[in-house]
Amino acid sequence: MLKTFPKGGIHPEENKLTSTKEIKKLPTPKIVYVPISQHIGIPSEIIVAKKEKVQIGQVIAKSAGFVSSNIHAPVAGTVTKLDKIIDSSGYKKQCIVIKTDEKDPSNYEDIVYPLKTEIILSPKEILQRITDSGIVGLGGATFPSHVKLNVNKDKKIDHLLINGVECEPYLTADHRLMLERAKEIVIGVKILLHALHIEKAIIGIENNKKNAIQNFKKLTKNDKGIQVASLAVKYPQGGEKQLVRAVLKREVPKNRLPLDVGVIVHNVGTIYAIYQAVQHNKPLIERVVTVTGKKLEDPSNYWVKIGTPIQNLLDEVGGIPENTSKILNGGPMMGKAVKDTHAPVTKATSGIVLIADDEASRGKAINCIRCGECVYVCPMGLEPHLLMNLTEKHLWERAKSEDIMTCIECGSCSYVCPSHRPLLDYILFGKKLSKN
Amino acid sequence: MSDSILNSIILLASLGTIAAVVLYIVSKKFYVYEDPLIAEVDDLLPAANCAGCGSPGCKAFAEKLVATDDISDLFCPVGGNEVMKSIANLLGKEVNEKEPMVAVLLCNGSCEVRPKTTQFQGPDSCAISAMIFSGETDCQYGCLGKGECVDACDFEAMYMDKETGLPVIITDQCTACGACVAACPKDIIEMRPKNKRDLKIYVACMNQEKGGIAKKACSVACIGCSKCLKVCPSEAITIDNFLAYIDADACTLCRKCVEVCPTHAIIETNFPPKKVKVKTHFNASPSQSKVELKTENDA
Amino acid sequence: MPTTIISASPHVHSSRTSKRLMYDVLIALSPAFLVSIYVFGIGALLVTAVAVASCIFFEFVIQKYLLKTAITITDGSALLTGVLLAFNLPSNLPIWMIIVGSLVAIGIAKSSFGGLGFNIFNPALVGRVFLLISFPVQMTSWPTAIENQGKLVDAVTGATPLGIVKEGLQMGETMTSLASQIPSNMDLLLGITGGSLGEMSALALLLGGIYLLIRKVISWHIPIMMLGTITLMTGIFWLVNPDLYASPMFHILTGGALLGAIYMATDLVTSPMTRKGMVIFAVGIGVITVVIRLFGAYPEGVSFAILIMNAFVPLINTYFKPRRFGSKIKTKIV
Structure with a gap:
């Protein structure tokens, strides 16, 4: 029997159209719109001025409190505007608009860092690096990671749980990342184990990603501390509380956090970002985004700079196909329907899903028949x-x-x-x- | 036979007696003294229970009126000055005369002038639709047209105009209770003084975008051109975030701003027609002008 | 109309719809319907047609002229009520009575509560019980099966097996002496016996029940728990004195036990929403049914039992809530 959470859950059509598509690099956009509120908590404070030149990876908005996060320039260029730009919610939000410097090579080079297995930094330094690099939960909740890792001494943590469930239909960003950057993720897990002074980590992956499970099992054969748990496919297993229940059989009490039952949960995407930050000092300025839809000719996965307009991604896959009536920022179960395709990709965007009109329209609501x-x-x-x-x-x-x-x-x-x-x-x- | 009749009479009679005794004891024991003034004040109030005064109902407001010494801040918008005066006489307290107010819709973005760019599917509720996204049009400030204000109105002073997709306020029936103001998630209903003969001039727009963007979303949007500001003789107009606002207290109803407004965002109501006719979009819909005609005749 | 649609998540929907649920129940009822046509001939067809037509008609009239709301006769719920009502009637019932029953079912039991989803009692059963109390003679003289094939008038009528047992036991006879008068279990299973339209063949009803379970229209809780309770209770009495009490097998196969357990008690609107609540509800129906059958004035008690338990559903829903995630747990908080 595969592990899963016992109560509730559904089995929507999976439609993982892009699970075999390698992650490509999206061409650097000419202009990026970086919202200052990409995480849960206080919006960051802008520290650049109009017309200022910024380097790639430079902090452009500073964390404005404990539950807040730094935001870095995803491209090198000039700040052209500090304006309100329509985002995925349909409302205008404060953004930093940067015009890409087309002559700067750092915008276009594709650095693949050599794998760095050795962990040199001390736990304290690791936490500081994570804080500085503006890392937030990339599973969709965008909770600042350093807050999660800043455990009070009276709390006893014994497990680190890695969320590789990706239970949303259509999305394959985490799946591809687990296949292509597995080694880095394993080191990322070790970094966190080192930083948290704990020994056990479990990577939870749903059974529809068998190749990822095998991949990790092979890589962690010699690591006693890291286990791989294959889970039965059920939505919403990617929910923190559901995952903790499924993997460790621990139920997080009402209005409490996984921390209260001794568990810290992180998404695989976050772990990869932590690896990049700690080992290569690279801040969070790009993420994997799945661009998919049943009518798309070539749905695919992309490395996308934060702040890239959604329109750029759509252009890359050949424009919006006919009869598309919904463009979603995120998966079809929890994503947001986007009103304007010029809304930027944020740290929370795990996918862009196009839904055709035959599926998009909601049925007419009638009386509740109390079916339960x-x-x-x-x-x-x-x-x-x-x-x-x-x-x-x-x-x-x-x-x-x-x-x-x-x-x-x-x-x-x-x-x-x-x-x-x-x-x-x-x-x-x-x-x-x-x-x- | 007679036994059963007798039995039932005895039974019912004793039950009645017991109930009467219990009721008597309870009414004595739990008697609460209430100031007879409260009942008298309550009688004077309009009994609309609209909560426009801030209290949860007329009875609660009556209690508050009796209990507070200085009632000059308290006001019943439904009853108006007359009711407040008679209450003041009864209680021997002072009240301030307040100008009668009326609800005004600060959006003129009908379907015609503000085309829909998206289609919302979900509950027929302005508050929920505002929570999910910014609205079906490109204007994130304007009316959502789900009619939650109409539902909130207890006085049947509002209805949805199907043609424009906007709510219409019937000024004669509006009591300025403020229920619609509270119901609107976009804050586009404002209480403005009713003035003599219900003459009003106001900017029917809340769009705080730059002119070009605002105009693109809605052809009758205020573009913040400040023409009205320059022409206003009484300095009643201010412009913030590309949006003009007319201070009703300072406005002398000279109508100069209405003429110069390039997008017809400034609206005048119930004025006699000028010799040089100003074409406003506001009078475009037939039902709207009907209501206005009615009020004009009344005046 | 703009084509871009905005709505809150989720943006996909399962293929289940209320309409499909209703039609699934109708499909499940079709084997029993065929059996009843085979057994009762044209009479069964007539009763069903009249009940369905009048239910839909009343729903239409009430929605259009009385309530002035949207017309929802195509959602299948009135159709289903009509079929279920017909299944609870004898095949030789006068047509005007069927129409009265439909009026009560749709007008009083459903529309007066607010229409689909708001009714507390199962509309078809309210119609049936209303007829049973108002016209006890016509409602309890069932045409006996085999003799009536193809006949419409002059049918031979007789009591149901449950009625025979009840009457016989009251006259002082024993089960053994009654054995010759009641049909064998095999006959009951196939449906060659007297009774209402839909209670005929246990086999056909079970077949439909399995279909409903596969389609996940109903869950197993209500039918199994209700039939289990009936079996258990009648079994105890039967073991104590097989001469005075009929066997559990007999109780399950006769009367409306199966029809009630699979189609009436599981009615989505009038049954509890949680699995726990469903169990309580079904056990309650079972107990009341057995009590009425063994000790009450009526030979059959399923309809009454379901209606009585229907009244408890709001209470059950309030007190048997699903366990909230993370409440009342033993997990240690560190």
Whole structure:
């Protein structure tokens, strides 16, 4: 029996069209739009001025608090504007606009660093490097990594969990990274084990990525501390709490973090970024993005500089095919529908998914037939139908006592609802208003 | 036979007696003294329970009026000055006369002038749609057109105009309770003084983009050209973030700004037609002008 | 209309729809329907056609002229109510009674609560129980099976096996002396017996039940727990005194036990939402059914039992919630 989390979950069509496509390098864009709020927490503070020349990897916005992160220049060039630019949410957000210096070779060279296995830095230095390099959780939550790693001494950590689940349909960015940069990721894991003073790490990978599992098993044969756990395919296994439950059979208590049961969870993408930062002092300025869609001729995976307009990616795969009605920033279960394709790629963008009109349109919502399917699939044991009802009636206190705040927004309830009710829309709204 | 009749009479009678005794005891024991003034003030209030005064209902407002010494800050928007005056007389306290207000929609982006570029699928709720994205048009400041303000209105003073996709405020019925202002997630409904004969001049736009971008999204957007600013004799107009705002207190209703506005973003209501006609988009929809005609006749 | 669509996540949807669920139940009911046509002939067809037509008609009239809401007669729910109502009626019931039953089912049990999804009681069962109480004679004189094939009028009527047992035991007879009057278990399984339209063949009903389980329209909890409770309870009585109480096999195969367990109690709208709640609900139905059958005035108690437990569903939903992730756990917090 493969491991998985016991309660709830769904099996959407996988559609991993790009799992065999090697990660290509996207040509450097002429202009990048770098939002200053790419992470959870306080937006960063801009420290460059208009018309200032910046080098690649230079800090352009400084962390503005503990739960915040540095932002680096993804290209060398000139800051042309500090303006509000429409982002994936459809609203205008503060951005730093940099015009790429086309004469600067650092923008175009593709440095493949030689593998550096030796870990020289001390734990303290490693944490500082991670903080400085602006690394955030690349799985989608974009929680600043240094905050996660800054463990209080009274907490006892015994496991580092590496999230290579990638349970979202369509997306293959993590899968490809695990195949192509496996050695680096293993060293990244060792770096974190060293920094956290712990010995055990488990890499959790869903069983639909058999080659990645084998790859890691081969590489970690001699490392007793690092194990590979193959997991049954089920959405939302990539959720932190679900993953901890699936791999270690530990249930994170309500309103607590995995830290409270002795586990730290990091995405494979984050681990790779940590490797780059610690071993090669390279800040987080690019990430892997899957550009995919059923109607696309050549869906693929790309190394993309942060701040590249989504339009550049779409141009690279041959433009938007006909009858496309939704362009998603992220996967189809949790991604955001993008209004304007000039919105930039951020640290959170794991994929750009194009959905054709026959799938994109939502069915007409009809009455709830109380089938209980939403209750059955909810991985958090909530009652989505009830939460929607309470939100509709603005009963925030009731909604709170029904644990609306523990919802992980995976969208399983909306996915299965036979009456096409917008359950998650209401729950998101309820969460927002229950906070106050 | 007679036994069963007798039995049932006795049973019912004793039940009734017990209930009466219990009720009597309870009413004595749990009696709460209430100032008779509160009931009197409550009678004077309009009993709309709209919460426009800030209290959760008319009774609560009456209690507050009786309890507070200085009631000059308190105001019942539905009852208006008359009701407040009579309450003040009853309580022997002072009230300030307030100018009657009316809700005004600061967006004129009808379907015609502000084309939709995307299609929203989800609940018919402005608040939820605003949470998910910026709106179906390219203007992130304007009306979303789901009509949550209309639902919030207790006085049937609003309706959705199907042609323009915007809510319409029936000024005669509006009590300025503020429910629509609170319901709107885009903050495009403002309370403005009603003035004499409901004469109003205001900028019907909230777009804070640069002129070109604003104009591209909506042809009646304020582009921040500051023509109105220059022509205004009473310095009532300010421009912030490429958006003009007319201070209702300073405005003398001279209508000079309406004439110079290149995008017709400044709207005048209920003025008699000028000799040189100014074409405004606001009067384009038939239902809108009907409402205005009605108010004009009334005036 | 702009083609770019914006909505909140998720952006894909499973292929399950309410409509498909309704039609799946109809497909599952078709073997039982064929059996009833074979057994009762044209009468079965007529009863079903009238019930379905009047249910849809009333739904349309009420939605269009009374409630003035959107017309939803195509969602299959009124159609399903009509079929289920017909399956609970004898094949020789006067047509006007069927129409009255449909009016009660759609008008009172469904629309007055707010339409699809808001009804507390199973509409078809409310219609059936209303008819049973109002017209007990017509509702309990069932045409006996074999003799009536192809006939519409002048049918020979008789009691159901459950009725025979109940009456016989009350007259002081024993199970052994009644054995010759009741059909064999094999006959009950195939459906060659008297009764309402849909309760005929246990085999056909089971077949439909398996289809529903495979299509995941219903979960096993309600049918298995309800039938299990009936088996257990009647089994205990039977073991104590096989002369006074019929065997559990007999109780499962006769009457509406299977129809109720697979199609009526599992009605999505009127059953609990959690698996825990479903178990409580099904056990309750089982207990009440057995109590009515063995000690009550009516020979059959499934409809009453389901309706009584329907009333408890809101309560069950409130008290048997799913376990919240991360609550009441033993995991040590470090």
